[in-house]
Amino acid sequence: MGLHKKPCCILSLFLVILAILMLIPLTESASENTNLVYKGCAKQALSDPSGVYSQALSTLFGSLVSQSSKSNFYKTTTGSSQTTITGLFQCRGDLSNVECYNCVSGLPILIDKLCGTPVAARIQLLGCYMLYEVSGFPQISGMEMLYKTCSGKNAQGSGFEEKRDTAFSSLENGMASATNGFYTTSYESVYVVGQCEGDVGSSDCVECVKSAVQKTQVECGSSVSGQIFLHKCFVSFSYYPNGAPKKSSSSSYWSPSPSSGTGQNTGKTVAIILGGAAGVGFLVICLLFARNLTKKHDDY
Secondary structure: OHHHHHHHHHHHHHHHHHHHHHHHHHHHHHHHHOOEEEEEEOOOEOOOOOOHHHHHHHHHHHHHHHHOOOOOEEEEEEOOOOOOEEEEEEEOOOOOHHHHHHHHOOHHHHHHHHHOOEOEEEEEEOOEEEEEEEOOOOOOOOOOEEEEEEOOOEOOOOOHHHHHHHHHHHHHHHHOOOEOOEEEEEEOOEEEEEEEOOOOOHHHHHHHHHHHHHHHHHHHOOEOEEEEEEOOEEEEEEEOOOOOOOOOOOOOOOOOOOOOOOOOOHHHHHHHHHHHHHHHHHHHHHHHHHHHHHHHHHHO
């Protein structure tokens, strides 16, 4: 009987490792959504000797996180007339409610960690963003550029810019009827994505995206990928001349390409490390299993 216990134990361990290996792609996908793109922190600290702003901000964050499990966009105001704070979150249009919540739920902690408590703050992740501002904070134009990132790698050969611009033209046309202000399309290996803030009207959304496209063409030139974030919208493009990489059903082609050298890849690195560790563990278990079978054979 004792001879059969070790193989059974090893088989159980093998099944556990196999389950871990099956879960790793999900971990990687989720981690990509929470990669940091940029932070925007007001220089003026929030003066709050009585703690009323802190309480209002805590209530605001709680409301935003709660709503993120139900929708991809939510905007609200908390506090009294003297301590009003307006805030919102938005998730990328292709994220599910669960993915949106997982992305948004960590933003209040990130805001505190990266910005402290200024009068206004905005944190943009790959999958979502959150912002808040105290009443009286100076408003900025919806067309103002907040952040850009362009690949350090340029497209080889001629014709790329024409393909990119054709894809952008399709994006601009599609934004007019886009669901929830989110639209993605492609043209000859150029994939483009656009999204407007949830409370922006259709015509204003189209104008914002057009402005973002123009800035992208100027700022990124012949780069194979890039993103432009304006206050009220963003656009992104990626060029895959050798074919687009496989994506999960919840992913889109709006994140920087692997050759861009931009973005935070901590989550992906963790997933790769876990995958490597699981692979090594699987190999060790196979060797132990084989050695045990050999030992059994010798005992006979």
